[in-house]
Amino acid sequence: MRRALGTIAIFGAACVALGFLLLPIVAIFVHTEPGNLLSQLSNPAVVDALVVSLRASAIAQLVVVAFGTPTAYLLATRRFPGHALVITLVELPLVLPPAVAGLGLLVAFGRNGLLGSTLEVFGVSIPFTQTAVVLAVVFVASPLYLRQAIAAFESVDPNLVAASRTLGAGSTRTFFRVILPLARGGLAAGFALALARGLGEFGATIMFAGSLQGVTQTLPLAIYAEFDRNFDATLAMGALLVVISAALLLTLKLTTIWQASRRSSRSPSGLLSWS
Amino acid sequence: MASLAAELALPLRSFELELTLEVGGTVALVGPSGAGKTSVLRAIAGLVRPRTGRVALDDDVWFDSARRIARRPEERRVGLLFQDYALFPHLDVRRNVEYAGRGRADPYLERFRIAHLAGAWPAELSGGERQRVALARALARDPAVLLLDEPLSALDAHTKAGVRSELQQLLRELALPTILVTHDFQDAAALADEVGVLVDGRLRQLASPQQLVARPSDAFVASFTGANLLRGVARPVADDVTHVLLDTGETVYSADTAEGAVGVVVYPWDVSVARAHHEDSAMNAIHGEIGALVELGNRIRVSIGPITAEVTTSSARRLELSRGGPGIATFKATATRLVPLG
Numbered sequence: 001m002r003r004a005l006g007t008i009a010i011f012g013a014a015c016v017a018l019g020f021l022l023l024p025i026v027a028i029f030v031h032t033e034p035g036n037l038l039s040q041l042s043n044p045a046v047v048d049a050l051v052v053s054l055r056a057s058a059i060a061q062l063v064v065v066a067f068g069t070p071t072a073y074l075l076a077t078r079r080f081p082g083h084a085l086v087i088t089l090v091e092l093p094l095v096l097p098p099a100v101a102g103l104g105l106l107v108a109f110g111r112n113g114l115l116g117s118t119l120e121v122f123g124v125s126i127p128f129t130q131t132a133v134v135l136a137v138v139f140v141a142s143p144l145y146l147r148q149a150i151a152a153f154e155s156v157d158p159n160l161v162a163a164s165r166t167l168g169a170g171s172t173r174t175f176f177r178v179i180l181p182l183a184r185g186g187l188a189a190g191f192a193l194a195l196a197r198g199l200g201e202f203g204a205t206i207m208f209a210g211s212l213q214g215v216t217q218t219l220p221l222a223i224y225a226e227f228d229r230n231f232d233a234t235l236a237m238g239a240l241l242v243v244i245s246a247a248l249l250l251t252l253k254l255t256t257i258w259q260a261s262r263r264s265s266r267s268p269s270g271l272l273s274w275s
Numbered sequence: 276m277a278s279l280a281a282e283l284a285l286p287l288r289s290f291e292l293e294l295t296l297e298v299g300g301t302v303a304l305v306g307p308s309g310a311g312k313t314s315v316l317r318a319i320a321g322l323v324r325p326r327t328g329r330v331a332l333d334d335d336v337w338f339d340s341a342r343r344i345a346r347r348p349e350e351r352r353v354g355l356l357f358q359d360y361a362l363f364p365h366l367d368v369r370r371n372v373e374y375a376g377r378g379r380a381d382p383y384l385e386r387f388r389i390a391h392l393a394g395a396w397p398a399e400l401s402g403g404e405r406q407r408v409a410l411a412r413a414l415a416r417d418p419a420v421l422l423l424d425e426p427l428s429a430l431d432a433h434t435k436a437g438v439r440s441e442l443q444q445l446l447r448e449l450a451l452p453t454i455l456v457t458h459d460f461q462d463a464a465a466l467a468d469e470v471g472v473l474v475d476g477r478l479r480q481l482a483s484p485q486q487l488v489a490r491p492s493d494a495f496v497a498s499f500t501g502a503n504l505l506r507g508v509a510r511p512v513a514d515d516v517t518h519v520l521l522d523t524g525e526t527v528y529s530a531d532t533a534e535g536a537v538g539v540v541v542y543p544w545d546v547s548v549a550r551a552h553h554e555d556s557a558m559n560a561i562h563g564e565i566g567a568l569v570e571l572g573n574r575i576r577v578s579i580g581p582i583t584a585e586v587t588t589s590s591a592r593r594l595e596l597s598r599g600g601p602g603i604a605t606f607k608a609t610a611t612r613l614v615p616l617g
Contacts, residue, residue: 162322163361165348167375167416177374181365 028238040236048214049222049237056130056218057198060137064145064194069187072149073179087150094143098203101139105208109135132209133216141198145190152186153179185259192252196245276300279420279452283318283328287311291326292318292476298420301446301453302481303467305460305499311476312456313358316422319454320355321348332419332452354418354451358425360409362397368408369393376415383411403434410445421446421453427462439465440615460484460500464538465614472496484538488583503546503582505539505561509613517613523581527559533613545610546584548577549603550594558605565602579604 029037040046075087093101109116109126116126126132156179164174180187202220209216211225219237226233279298284291292311296302304312317323319330321337324345330338337346363371368389372380384390387407397405406426413421426442427435443466446453457463463470464484471481480492488500507521509529517529519539527539552560563580568591570576575591577584579602586594596602 157361159357159359159361160363162317162320162348163355163357163363164374165322166320166351166353166355167412168349168377169374170347170349178363178365 025242028235028242031235032232036232037236037239040230040233041240043230043233043236045213045217045222045226045230046233046237046240049217049219050240052130052133052214052216053199053218056133056137057195060134060141060198061191061195063134063138064142065191068142068145068149072146073153073175075146076150076153090146091143093140094147098140098201099207102136102204102207105132105135105139105204109208127208128210128212128216130209130215133205133218136204136208137198137201140201140204141194144197145187145194148186148190148193149183152183152190155186156182185255188255189252192248192255196248199241199244276450277333277419277452279319279330279332279454281315281319281328281330283315283325283330285311285314285318285323285325285328287314287476290476294471294473294476294478296454296471296478296481298452298454300468301455301466303455303457303463303470304473305457305463305470306473306479308458310473312473313424315473316355316424316454316456319351319420320353320422321346321351352417352419354413354416354421356406356409356413356421356423356426359429360405362400362405362408362412364397366397367393368395368397368400371397371408372412372415375412376417379415380411383415386414387411401434402430403438406430406438410442414449419451421449421451423453423455425456425458427457427459442466443615460502461540461614464504464540472499485581501542503539503541503543504614505541505581507537507539509533509535509537516608519613521581525561527561527611528608529611529613530609531611531613533615535615538614540612540614541582541606541610543576543583543585546582546604546606548579548584548586548590548594548596549605550601552603552605558607559611561604563602563604565596565598565600568596568598577602 075083075090096104106127107113109119109132111117111120111125111127119126126135160178160182161174164178165171169177199218200220201218202224205216205218206221206224211217211221213222213225217225219241223234223237223241226237276299279296281294281296281298283295284293286292290311292314294315296315304315306312314323318325318328319337325338325340327340328338329336329340332352336342336344337351338344363374366374369380369384372383376383380393381390384393387410389404389407389411392400392404392408397408400408406429427439430438439462446466455463455466457466460470468483469481470484470487472479472487480487480496484500485504485506487496488502488504505519505521505523505527507519507527509517509519511532511534512518515530515532517532517534519527519529519537521527521539529539547558549560552558552562561580561582563582566578566580568575568577570588571585573588574585575588575596577586577591577596582604584604586596
């Protein structure tokens with residue numbers, strides 16, 4: 001009897017926890033009729049925000065991958081004095097409050113900022129432009145990519161790299177034919193995490209880029225702006241972000257499973273065979 | 276045959292590796308783990324840079340610290356077989372071999388009898404198959420020097436004997452300067468013309484396997500080699516008896532089966548020493564002059580002609596063994612093992 005009560009208590013706690021996590025997400029989809037949600041997707045404010053979000057994310061992730069990949073490779077393969085310090089600095093934006101990140105970007109690239117005052121001389125002004133949105137996303141999202149990419153490069157067996165070299169491949173060919181394919185899963189995971197984090201960016205963007213519809217107003221900013229004007233539009237954007245985030249998460253999980261099964265064996269009965 | 280000359284000084288974790296090697300045929304580097312054996316291969320392949328030294332294949336200089344020459348690994352024609360074989364897990368067998376052969380895989384797949392595995396992934400292969408793929412890949416690179424790091428250690432005892440004789444034949448066919456790292460003296464004796472004993476980064480002795488056993492430069496080399504090795508030609512005479520005509524003209528019998536050129540392996544502790552021998556005895560007997568008498572604790576290592584025996588101190592005293600005197604080493608046919616030799 002006592003054991004049965006214990007089991008019921010455990011199941012009860014699990015139900016409460018899972019219900020609590022699921023309820024807000026379900027609420028977004030059921031608060032209004034599905035038809036209403038769909039029709040709101042053509043609302044100009046929603047369309048503008050989606051375009052700004054997608055464009056800023058695309059450019060930001062391109063920058064993250066282009067600069068982050070070589071940086072991560074360097075940090076994964078070279079040991080130098082202060083290596084641990086550099087790794088810690090890379091991870092700092094992850095734990096930094098977004099408002100502080102926005103403030104930092106403003107005093108760095110703002111009109112009277114550290115670098116901004118120099119840019120101003122050349123007639124370049126960054127705050128409250130789409131460039132500012134991109135910079136904010138890069139700043140908060142790149143550490144996620146960097147961390148995963150460093151771990152992915154570190155997990156490549158150095159003997160495979162050495163083997164490639166002794167087989168006559170130079171360092172460039174070795175990177176593209178051996179290192180990159182073996183690190184691909186980790187890089188994809190980092191990319192998905194950075195993309196998800198970037199799409200949800202709010203605090204740093206609103207401080208550094210403002211919330212101008214069609215220019216700097218991303219989906220999360222538009223949700224906030226439309227909140228007391230058009231609640232159905234807000235819900236539509238919320239539902240859109242839930243779908244995108246879930247899709248990213250699912251891709252990430254499937255990639256991980258596929259990678260794991262491939263490493264052990266790639267025969268048709270891959271998951272069952274033994275090596 | 277070309278000749279590889281290596282002169283290296285390379286700081287390792289707790290000592291500096293220092294050695295000079297001249298490799299024409301096959302040299303085996305043996306020694307305890309952590310002695311720097313693998314580092315020698317990596318330095319010659321260009322994967323680590325020695326502090327000072329010189330590596331050259333005939334007139335082709337790969338590394339010369341004095342002349343500031345340090346060719347990259349891809350610019351040195353080495354075939355390096357890694358201890359764990361280092362097959363690319365994301366490429367199938369064919370593409371692993373093609374990686375080195377720039378698209379030419381078939382001749383190598385056929386040569387190593389792995390054509391039927393062309394589409395298999397490295398994770399699906401057995402140890403012996405992996406070794407063959409790794410060898411095929413190393414040779415597809417068309418190397419001028421072969422470096423083999425523990426080529427047999429990843430194999431189980433059952434597979435090992437067969438793979439060893441295949442490797443022996445391969446090395447003979449290739450006729451490339453080869454350095455082979457192993458911790459097994461038996462493998463070294465079977466595969467190499469010369470064996471170098473590397474301890475704490477220094478070459479204690481470099482000699483033929485027979486010489487190492489017969490005349491170890493120090494106690495470590497003696498204990499490391501462990502066994503006697505007598506060269507001869509084997510001829511089976513009965514189901515479980517093999518007749519071996521030794522190069523010295525003497526005859527021994529072995530309970531092992533083999534045919535052709537063999538090394539008779541017998542451990543010193545299986546060898547007894549006598550002053551007289553009855554011709555009708557079933558024991559093998561080798562007559563010779565008593566050479567060195569080396570004390571090892573409560574035992575004495577006695578060399579009689581080409582063979583080393585280990586006897587207790589008291590029996591050595593009883594037999595009145597003395598350097599230069601005549602002696603007979605006797606051992607049972609069942610105490611011998613036959614290792615095929617090239």
